[in-house]
Amino acid sequence: MISPTQETTPDMTQDSSQPNGPDAGSERQDPPGLDLGRLGPWFAENVPGAGDSLSARHISGGKSNLTYEVSDGTTSWIIRRPPLGHVLATAHDMGREYTVMTALRDTPVPVPTTYARCQDESVTGADFYVMEKAAGVPYRFATELEGLGKDRTRDLSSRLVDILAALHQVDPASVGLGEFGRPEGFLGRQVKRWKKQLEASYSRDLPAADELHRRLAESIPAEQAPGIIHGDYRLDNVLTDSSGDSDEITAVIDWEMATLGDPLTDLALMILYKRLGDQGGSTVADASSAPGFLSEQEIVDLYARTSTRDLSDFGWYLGLAAYKLGAILEGIHYRYINGQTVGPGFDKVGDSIHGLLQTGLDALDAR
Numbered sequence: 530m531i532s533p534t535q536e537t538t539p540d541m542t543q544d545s546s547q548p549n550g551p552d553a554g555s556e557r558q559d560p561p562g563l564d565l566g567r568l569g570p571w572f573a574e575n576v577p578g579a580g581d582s583l584s585a586r587h588i589s590g591g592k593s594n595l596t597y598e599v600s601d602g603t604t605s606w607i608i609r610r611p612p613l614g615h616v617l618a619t620a621h622d623m624g625r626e627y628t629v630m631t632a633l634r635d636t637p638v639p640v641p642t643t644y645a646r647c648q649d650e651s652v653t654g655a656d657f658y659v660m661e662k663a664a665g666v667p668y669r670f671a672t673e674l675e676g677l678g679k680d681r682t683r684d685l686s687s688r689l690v691d692i693l694a695a696l697h698q699v700d701p702a703s704v705g706l707g708e709f710g711r712p713e714g715f716l717g718r719q720v721k722r723w724k725k726q727l728e729a730s731y732s733r734d735l736p737a738a739d740e741l742h743r744r745l746a747e748s749i750p751a752e753q754a755p756g757i758i759h760g761d762y763r764l765d766n767v768l769t770d771s772s773g774d775s776d777e778i779t780a781v782i783d784w785e786m787a788t789l790g791d792p793l794t795d796l797a798l799m800i801l802y803k804r805l806g807d808q809g810g811s812t813v814a815d816a817s818s819a820p821g822f823l824s825e826q827e828i829v830d831l832y833a834r835t836s837t838r839d840l841s842d843f844g845w846y847l848g849l850a851a852y853k854l855g856a857i858l859e860g861i862h863y864r865y866i867n868g869q870t871v872g873p874g875f876d877k878v879g880d881s882i883h884g885l886l887q888t889g890l891d892a893l894d895a896r
Contacts, residue, residue, distance in 0.1 A: 560587040562595050562613055563653055571652050575645040576606065576659050594785055598662060610657035626784040627658040632704040637695040641780045663780035665768030671819035677776060679821030685776045686823040687831060689764055692778060694835040697756045697792035710789030712755030719849060720745050727856040730863035737886035741852050744893050750842045753791055760786025762795045763802050764816045796832055797846035800825050801854055804888065844896035851889025858882045
């Protein structure tokens with residue numbers, strides 16, 4: 530995923546280590562960020578049914594939150610912790626992920642079962658939490674969906690939209706999330722936040738960004754009833770189990786940007802991510818460009834049929850999403866030209882922002 534709080538270089542750590550622990554050889558090799566000797570006693574005491582002799586493997590993460598699979602030889606769990614080194618606590622808040630998934634457990638939104646959270650940094654060196662290992666995989670690329678075919682891909686993308694609409698229908702207070710964020714003035718703060726983000730990556734004049742910001746700031750829609758926002762909702766942030774006849778979304782994951790606010794920002798960002806993938810402008814994921822995946826209009830229409838949200842000013846939300854993604858991409862471009870980002874594709878990111886900003890201006894024109 531791309532976000533201002535995460536590493537924007539390609540993830541080279543997916544499944545990068547093999548299980549380690551007492552059964553991995555005569556000398557245990559702990560994965561980076563986990564001391565199994567310290568973790569074992571805490572795990573056995575706080576995770577129901579767990580033993581204290583653990584093995585672990587690092588699944589993914591770099592400057593983003595780290596994910597591990599941990600096993601006692603009988604059962605496996607998932608641990609999430611912040612990246613190694615000095616990080617901003619607000620950018621990698623384990624309590625945020627743990628709280629929202631725990632709250633959504635009995636709603637129509639599928640989330641992993643959470644078991645325990647540890648705020649004692651002497652155990653792993655950082656706050657972390659433990660959740661179930663849900664079945665399924667995150668589909669990131671269109672090529673990964675080829676085996677499903679057009680019909681199953683269409684059904685899967687429809688389920689993805691249905692779950693987003695269901696999330697936005699959850700009353701935050703009814704699940705204990707009434708104080709989870711500051712929904713009042715949310716859209717205005719978003720416009721200001723991404724302007725600051727863009728200014729922090731300044732390396733060139735972007736008149737279209739200035740114009741888009743001005744028009745967004747001058748036409749902020751009236752606030753709707755606040756809802757729970759995922760913050761980075763798309764197919765590669767859910768787990769899909771395709772082992773049977775249907776492709777079941779078993780869990781929505783990666784809630785580190787969740788908050789309370791206007792949920793249409795989730796829908797608009799999902800649409801803009803799809804547009805980037807369709808145009809070949811995504812350096813991270815293009816699963817939504819697979820044959821059979823719902824079109825932009827089909828996504829919006831399906832969401833509208835299953836949601837009570839007012840979409841009459843949706844063009845403004847698309848403009849905001851374009852401005853946000855433009856700020857993120859400009860940050861990648863800034864790091865690239867300063868030699869701080871390596872990997873294929875980043876030399877073209879700086880050019881892609883222009884079309885994205887124009888997309889935002891066009892969305893405002895079409896309102």
